[in-house]
Amino acid sequence: xxxxxxxxxxxxxxxxxxxxxxxxxxxxxxxxxxxxxxxxxxxxxxxxxxxxxxxxxxxxxxxxxxxxxxxxxxxxxxxxxxxxxxxxxxxxxxxxxxxxxxxxxxxxxxxxxxxxxxxxxxxxxxxxxxxxxxxxxxxxxxxxxxxxxxxxxxxxxxxxxxxxx
Ligand SMILES: [Zn+2]
Numbered sequence: 001x002x003x004x005x006x007x008x009x010x011x012x013x014x015x016x017x018x019x020x021x022x023x024x025x026x027x028x029x030x031x032x033x034x035x036x037x038x039x040x041x042x043x044x045x046x047x048x049x050x051x052x053x054x055x056x057x058x059x060x061x062x063x064x065x066x067x068x069x070x071x072x073x074x075x076x077x078x079x080x081x082x083x084x085x086x087x088x089x090x091x092x093x094x095x096x097x098x099x100x101x102x103x104x105x106x107x108x109x110x111x112x113x114x115x116x117x118x119x120x121x122x123x124x125x126x127x128x129x130x131x132x133x134x135x136x137x138x139x140x141x142x143x144x145x146x147x148x149x150x151x152x153x154x155x156x157x158x159x160x161x162x163x164x165x
Contacts, residue, residue, distance in 0.1 A: 106130035
């Protein structure tokens with residue numbers, strides 16, 4: 001059985017106010033733009049994403065809280081994702097920006113540090129300390145990936161529905 005796909009609607013506050021021409025410049029701001037996902041049967045919103053093409057892990061099937069009918073919410077299990085989607089799952093745009101900012105801070109710290117204390121171990125420690133939040137984020141993501149792989153391998157129904165789509 002092939003499930004109907006969730007309806008995706010991109011919303012943009014600036015477009016709502018007739019400011020289409022500035023919209024691309026503010027695309028990075030959450031709340032200014034978002035994507036709503038709706039049940040294809042009754043149009044009930046079941047999710048809002050502030051990043052376009054967010055990668056979600058799951059078997060894909062979701063039961064609508066409004067009408068109780070099943071549909072495909074667009075989520076896929078880890079083994080079904082392509083490389084770009086896997087990368088995006090670990091480092092979504094917000095985390096990419098944060099990584100860039102933290103790296104910048106780490107490099108700035110290294111630049112202003114006295115030359116005599118700078119050596120390879122110090123550089124590794126400074127960069128690791130600054131990037132610690134990113135490592136923690138990736139560790140949490142790794143847990144999600146493990147759970148997704150586990151579901152993919154142990155829930156034949158989820159796999160079967162994928163084969164048919
Ligand atoms: Zn519904």
